[in-house]
Amino acid sequence: MKLPKIEERTLYPPIINHLQRIGFKAVGETKIVKKHPDIFFQVDSLSFVIEVKIGKLEVGLKAVAQASDYARRLGTQNIIILIYPEKYRNQVILDPKDITKIALNEKVNALVLTEYWTESLVIEPIKLFEQLKQQILLKKVKVDFKTIVxxxxxxxxDLNAIVYQIKTEELITEVVDKLDLFSSIGEIKDKETxxxxxxxxxxYLLFNQLLFYHIYKRKTNSKKLPELEEIKNVKDLQRYFDEITSID
Known part of the structure; x- marks a missing residue:
């Protein structure tokens, strides 16, 4: 008989059960079109998306983007990413109780990006959820600026790595067309430099433009500006910049 092994889905039920036990409404793999977040939970008018990963300890841009996309589709900006140690991947399950212990009591690399709490930390999920509950009950906001930086x-x-894969001429045209600043580069003899x-x-300029767009939209709650979404071509960014420059 083939014994069951641990995968990311294996950890959902214990997490969901615990969230329900401490007063949250929680469900797993809520379908959004053809996509679904790992866990979705609510308390009062607040909604949260949890992404569960096993493996690489660093929370990458892809994981954050994926969780943010799910959250946006569900009408929230609150996301939590839990990364469990690689050693548990495909580990044989001998006792179901071990799954609950791993899911709730194993220290994980967590990224909490929510209305009341923003921080990257190593913590047991059971303690994370209890602390989140307290932050919400007390309506106390905690922001770790080291995490933001x-x-x-x-x-x-990550953006710089992506930019290196784009045709230089295309990117310059889209982001910094006709900037006098680039005239100084003509003094550099080495073309590669x-x-x-x-x-x-x-x-750098592209990142600042995107950051300004995001902050402006959030602070003004502008309905005229579309949400930033995944793009397939750098030229697709132009419509966002056109929208914000057309605002009086």
Missing amino acids: KLIEGYVR AKKQVINLAS
Whole structure:
């Protein structure tokens, strides 16, 4: 007989049961069109999306983007990402009680991006959910600025890596067309060095434009500006920039 092994889905039921036990309404794999978050839970008017991962300890941009997309489709901005140690992947399940212990009491790398709490930390999920509940009950906001800085640094690195894969001429046209700043690059004799400086600067400017767009939309609650969504071509960004520059 083939013994069951641990995978990410294996950890959903214990987490859901615990959330329900402490007063949250929770369900697993709620379908959104053809996509679904791992766990969706609510308390009062607040909704949260949890993404459960096993493996690489660092929370990557892809995981955050995926969780954010699910959350947006469910009308919330509250996301929690739990990353369990790689050693549990495909581990044979000998006792169902072990699953509950791992799901709730194993220390995980967690990224909490919610209305009342923003922090990246190593913590047992059972303690994380209890702390989140207290933050909500007390309506107390906790923001760890080191987490914010670390996230931004990671996003910039990832964006820079993406930019390097895009045709330099195409990116410059879309982001920094006709900027006098680029005239100074003509003094650099090494073409490869010049190219890298162009790409780094273009990446920096692009990130700042996207960040400004996001902050402006959130602070003004503008209905005129569309939500930033996944794009297939750098030129698709232009419509967002056109929208914000057309605002009086």
